[in-house]
Amino acid sequence: xxxxxxxxxxxxxxxxxxxxxxxxxxxxxxxxxxxxxxxxxxxxxxxxxxxxxxxxxxxxxxxxxxxxxxxxxxxxxxxxxxxxxxxxxxxxxxxxxxxxxxxxxxxxxxxxxxxxxxxxxxxxxxxxxxxxxxxxxxxxxxxxxxxxxxxxxxxxxxxxxxxxxxxxxxxxxxxxxxxxxxxxxxxxxxxxxxxxxxxxxxxxxxxxxxxxxxxxxxxxxxxxxxxxxxxxxxxxxxxxxxxxxxxxxxxxxxxxxxxxxxxxxxxxxxxxxxxxxxxxxxxxxxxxxxxxxxxxxxxxxxx
Numbered sequence: 441x442x443x444x445x446x447x448x449x450x451x452x453x454x455x456x457x458x459x460x461x462x463x464x465x466x467x468x469x470x471x472x473x474x475x476x477x478x479x480x481x482x483x484x485x486x487x488x489x490x491x492x493x494x495x496x497x498x499x500x501x502x503x504x505x506x507x508x509x510x511x512x513x514x515x516x517x518x519x520x521x522x523x524x525x526x527x528x529x530x531x532x533x534x535x536x537x538x539x540x541x542x543x544x545x546x547x548x549x550x551x552x553x554x555x556x557x558x559x560x561x562x563x564x565x566x567x568x569x570x571x572x573x574x575x576x577x578x579x580x581x582x583x584x585x586x587x588x589x590x591x592x593x594x595x596x597x598x599x600x601x602x603x604x605x606x607x608x609x610x611x612x613x614x615x616x617x618x619x620x621x622x623x624x625x626x627x628x629x630x631x632x633x634x635x636x637x638x639x640x641x642x643x644x645x646x647x648x649x650x651x652x653x654x655x656x657x658x659x660x661x662x663x664x665x666x667x668x669x670x671x672x673x674x675x676x677x678x679x680x681x682x683x684x685x686x687x688x689x690x691x692x693x694x695x696x697x698x699x700x701x702x703x704x705x706x707x708x709x710x711x712x713x714x715x716x717x718x719x720x721x722x723x724x725x726x727x728x729x730x731x732x733x734x735x736x737x738x739x740x741x742x743x
Contacts, residue, residue, distance in 0.1 A: 441553045442486025443576035443656075445569075447476065448543045449500070449560035450493045450519040462503060463713070465563075465723050467730055468738040472563045472711065475726070477508060478739045479566045483573035485556070487513045491546050494518045507740045519546045525666070528673040531680060539683030540653060541665060548662040554579050557655045557686065563722065564589065564654050565708030566734060572656045575704060579658060584699035586690065587656035588616055590649035591710050593625070593632055600715040602626045602635065606651035606687055607644060608703060616694065616701040619651055619687045649703060651687060652710050664693060 452462070462471040477488055488508065492500050497516060505514050519537060521530055523546065537543070544557050554576035558564060568589045575587040590608055597603060602624040609617040622634040625644065632648075633641040668689055676682040693699035711722045729735055 441581075442484060443573060444487040444489055444551050444553055444555040445477070445480040445485045446489045446491060446544065446547045446551065446555050446557045447473065447560050448540060448557065448653075449473070449490050449504075450537065450543055450546075452492070452496075452500070452560055463719065465719070465726055466735075466739065467727060470726075470739050471504075472713075472722070473504065473560045474507065474739050475563055475735065476558055476560075476569070477512070478735065479564070479569035480556070480573070481512050482566070483569035484577055485512075485569070485573055487515065489515045489517060489547050489550050489555075490560075491517050491519050491543050494520065511740060515550045517547045517550050519543045524673060524677075525670050528670070528677055531678055534680050536681050536683070540686045541684040541689050542669065544686060545662065545665045545669060548665070551662075552659055554581055554656065554658050557653070557657065559653050561712065562652060562654075563709075563711035563726070564652070565706065565710070567706045567708045568654055568704075571704045571706060572654070575702065576656050579656070581658050582660060583658055584660050584664075584693065585658065586661070586699055586701040587704050588651055588690075588701050589654040589656075590703040590705050591652050591654075592646065592707065593644060593648045593650050594627070594646035595707070595709045596650055596652060596712075597625065597627050597632065598714050598718055599627075599721070600717040603714055608649040608651055610649055610703050614703050614705075616690070616703050618691055618694065621687075649705060653686065655686060655690075656704075661689075664698075665689065668692065 508514055556572045579585055604623040605625050606619040606621050608619055611617050624635045625632050632644045635641045672684045713719050
């Protein structure tokens with residue numbers, strides 16, 4: 441059974457209605473998302489599941505999903521603020537989504553095989569999808585053995601400002617031991633610095649492995665999400681801006697000894713448009729990959 445790629449795309453919509461412009465970064469107008477789908481197909485994935493918001497379903501199907509018609513099966517699931525277990529209720533006035541773990545949970549009805557989870561607006565690279573595809577093709581579907589692609593910190597930094605990254609602690613045998621969130625990382629010569637406290641910056645090696653929300657899971661994750669979402673809501677569901685993230689769930693499972701997570705190292709660069717000024721860099725890097733033959737000039741030719 442081929443693994444499935446779950447793409448978290450709910451954040452691509454405008455709160456005022458309508459789909460945000462899917463910015464072209466490739467030579468034929470490709471968006472970053474198109475490269476992830478292309479890499480997943482050649483990495484052995486057999487289906488794409490988009491987690492979106494219901495209010496821009498028609499527009500997303502037309503502008504995004506239609507490009508892959510006849511290439512790979514596509515399904516849609518919906519992240520809904522009100523999709524929470526009883527007896528909990530959404531606090532009056534809350535509009536902020538519940539986070540990436542909640543978005544992943546939204547795919548529970550469409551996924552019954554090992555699956556990867558990525559963000560729609562991040563470029564992960566061919567090597568990441570190939571390693572995830574191979575890992576998921578070999579994993580025992582009924583296990584709690586997960587995988588995470590680990591990028592070198594230096595290949596994920598921006599020249600245009602600080603970034604937030606999850607710094608991974610990796611065991612000698614390549615297992616994830618934990619993730620420390622650092623929110624103001626910048627390059628500082630031969631190291632990086634986390635400048636959350638300007639008076640006492642924390643130095644981090646540039647070759648430290650970081651989590652960029654590029655995960656491999658088995659369907660057993662959904663059972664854990666269901667149980668743990670209720671616990672999250674009981675503790676923080678009354679807050680207006682609390683969020684429930686995938687790394688939090690994985691970290692809990694590891695600490696409890698219920699799951700383990702292999703770190704799949706890659707030397708690929710991660711691209712993301714954290715700042716408006718990042719886009720020209722992303723476009724230039726993708727052009728280099730196209731010129732080198734890593735990607736065709738047109739990923740999904742129109743019929």
